[in-house]
Amino acid sequence: MKKRSWVVALCLLLFLVGGLVLWPITGCDCRNVAATGTEVPLYQDAAAPIALRVEDLLSRMTLEEKIGQMTLAERGSIKPEEVEAYFIGAVLSGGGSAPWPNTPRSWARMFDGYQKAALHTRLGIPILYGTDAVHGHNNLKGATIFPHNIGLGAARDPELLQRIGQITALETRASGANWTFSPCVAVVRDIRWGRTYESFGETPELQRLLVGAYVRGLQGPRAEMSGEYLVATAKHFLGDGGATWGTGDAGYWIDRGNVALSEEELRAIHLPGYEEAIKAGVGTIMVAFNSFQGMKMHEHKYLITDVLKNELGFDGFVVTDWQGIREIPAPDYYTKVVRAVNAGIDMFMEVNLWREFITTLQEAVHNGDVSIERIDDAVRRILRIKFQAGLFEAPYADRKLLARKVIGCAEHRAVAREAVRKSLVLLKNEGNLLPLSKTSRIYIAGSNADDLGNQCGGWTITWQGQSGPITTGTTIRAGIEAALQKPGRIVTRLDEADVAVVVIGEKPYAEGVGDNGRLTLDFMDLMVLEEVKAAGVPLVVIIVAGRPLMITDYVDDWDALVAAWLPGTEGQGVADVLFGDYNFTGKLPLTWPKNLDRYPFNYGATDYDSLFSYGYGLTMDLEK
Numbered sequence: 001m002k003k004r005s006w007v008v009a010l011c012l013l014l015f016l017v018g019g020l021v022l023w024p025i026t027g028c029d030c031r032n033v034a035a036t037g038t039e040v041p042l043y044q045d046a047a048a049p050i051a052l053r054v055e056d057l058l059s060r061m062t063l064e065e066k067i068g069q070m071t072l073a074e075r076g077s078i079k080p081e082e083v084e085a086y087f088i089g090a091v092l093s094g095g096g097s098a099p100w101p102n103t104p105r106s107w108a109r110m111f112d113g114y115q116k117a118a119l120h121t122r123l124g125i126p127i128l129y130g131t132d133a134v135h136g137h138n139n140l141k142g143a144t145i146f147p148h149n150i151g152l153g154a155a156r157d158p159e160l161l162q163r164i165g166q167i168t169a170l171e172t173r174a175s176g177a178n179w180t181f182s183p184c185v186a187v188v189r190d191i192r193w194g195r196t197y198e199s200f201g202e203t204p205e206l207q208r209l210l211v212g213a214y215v216r217g218l219q220g221p222r223a224e225m226s227g228e229y230l231v232a233t234a235k236h237f238l239g240d241g242g243a244t245w246g247t248g249d250a251g252y253w254i255d256r257g258n259v260a261l262s263e264e265e266l267r268a269i270h271l272p273g274y275e276e277a278i279k280a281g282v283g284t285i286m287v288a289f290n291s292f293q294g295m296k297m298h299e300h301k302y303l304i305t306d307v308l309k310n311e312l313g314f315d316g317f318v319v320t321d322w323q324g325i326r327e328i329p330a331p332d333y334y335t336k337v338v339r340a341v342n343a344g345i346d347m348f349m350e351v352n353l354w355r356e357f358i359t360t361l362q363e364a365v366h367n368g369d370v371s372i373e374r375i376d377d378a379v380r381r382i383l384r385i386k387f388q389a390g391l392f393e394a395p396y397a398d399r400k401l402l403a404r405k406v407i408g409c410a411e412h413r414a415v416a417r418e419a420v421r422k423s424l425v426l427l428k429n430e431g432n433l434l435p436l437s438k439t440s441r442i443y444i445a446g447s448n449a450d451d452l453g454n455q456c457g458g459w460t461i462t463w464q465g466q467s468g469p470i471t472t473g474t475t476i477r478a479g480i481e482a483a484l485q486k487p488g489r490i491v492t493r494l495d496e497a498d499v500a501v502v503v504i505g506e507k508p509y510a511e512g513v514g515d516n517g518r519l520t521l522d523f524m525d526l527m528v529l530e531e532v533k534a535a536g537v538p539l540v541v542i543i544v545a546g547r548p549l550m551i552t553d554y555v556d557d558w559d560a561l562v563a564a565w566l567p568g569t570e571g572q573g574v575a576d577v578l579f580g581d582y583n584f585t586g587k588l589p590l591t592w593p594k595n596l597d598r599y600p601f602n603y604g605a606t607d608y609d610s611l612f613s614y615g616y617g618l619t620m621d622l623e624k
Helices: 002-026 050-060 063-069 080-086 104-119 149-155 158-174 204-219 263-270 272-279 301-311 333-343 354-367 372-388 399-403 410-423 452-456 476-483 523-535 572-578
Strands: 031-033 039-041 071-074 090-093 128-131 233-237 284-287 317-319 425-429 441-445 489-491 499-505 539-544 560-563
Touching (some): 039 050, 050 372, 063 354, 063 372, 071 080, 071 354, 080 104, 080 354, 104 128, 149 158, 149 204, 149 410, 158 399, 204 263, 204 272, 233 272, 263 272, 301 317, 301 333, 317 372, 333 354, 333 372, 410 572, 476 489, 523 539, 560 572
Parallel strands (some): 090 128, 233 284, 284 317, 441 499, 499 539
Antiparallel strands (some): 031 039, 425 560
């Protein structure tokens, strides 16, 4: 008995000494014991430092679990039980990909289904759920839709951008999704690009001004990423707005093309937005489809690892664009995966072929072509963001946010209406035709006068967007009509009108589908403009488009001209300014060229000769 007691005492002493030795290293016990007496792993201890939680969890993971965390699948190609079986790290909704019916409750149920499956895995690692909430939670019908970024660049209001980010985050989190693929940090250098409207403008000045505020709005002022905030993504790294026309796939899709700048020019023009995003604590950065000096960004180790991670100190994780590694010119898929992982990409948006990615990367690690150190670095970054976002403590959709009915609420729409007002740019106002009188008889026409889908543009409900009443909102015509006071009214004949308001522009598009080498006005809009000209009625033209259109041959016939960009769901913001309740404050975020004969050219170029220059914008005389 004495010998047994001595052995027990010695074991107890060694245990206590060991605990004292470990305490300064870990800062807390490696295995906390719950009230039930059950051991709780350190990574599940919310009070423990994130760095320790990450290392503890990483040390417990198998290779299969690690590679699962590096995998991002599209909801249409993965079931909840597959999330559990393959230890998937993230799921996304592509453009227009939504549950049926497309309601907040359906989104929350869908999200919780995937999350429940993730939490049923051995280690219970929650998923990120991503969506392109690029101007509000735009995949969700009934959400508040803000002006696209080009309009916000015209507004030049960082405080407004932060509020828009907060609202977008709140409406997105209310539906369950906890990760947005925004903001787009591109500096658009060629308005023929179909993603022009996703950029704040053509100079790094606008990115420096606006990106940090937008990220803080989305993620929280201290990069909380939790509660009413979410994880943001700066995209597309690097140079997507500067690719050369005609160098993309089959000569089109500009953003698949080559950026032929020097590294000095690339850094000066296209890097500042990312520097601001990193200062604001952005959680993820998405890689661009384009090449830089002939090398695809998805394999560009120098820019991804050496510059972004090491030089700039980005400690979040890097994600591919939609199946972006397939852009890499390599003989087989295996080589593409190896090059991309070794370049420093951490998570892979292999939307439909995610199983192939998993097996391929496993093979590459077993073959020694990808080191376990590179895998651990990627997973460490992903886990860090998940812990920072509080997903282990609050993984499911917050039903309290749903109960508050924040999605598309009047308060949020009022901010969107403010954003519309501030985004409008007055380009011409002959004879001080504007502001209009609310007692005027107004003839309203044009393809975009009464079309909610057209004024929202692409990335709205569906990927490409769609004409018509696609969601809840107010058209420009309806906003004008609501502002009129008797005897003012909308008239149907030009000979009854005091003034004509013709709203012209583009129909919705997104990405390379919108690449356009002509940017001409719509034939039917030209017919309407000719009709008004023949009638001799004073004419206000409003252009609803994601970029400048070629109007040099027509603008002399117009008395007033307003660039309204893609204003979103709150068209009454246009009426607020037309009638002088507010003045115009917007300034052009890019150059409005006379034609495309000698294009592209940007502000600051030699022999700069534009129809309207970068930064141009008039105000009205409200005392008339």
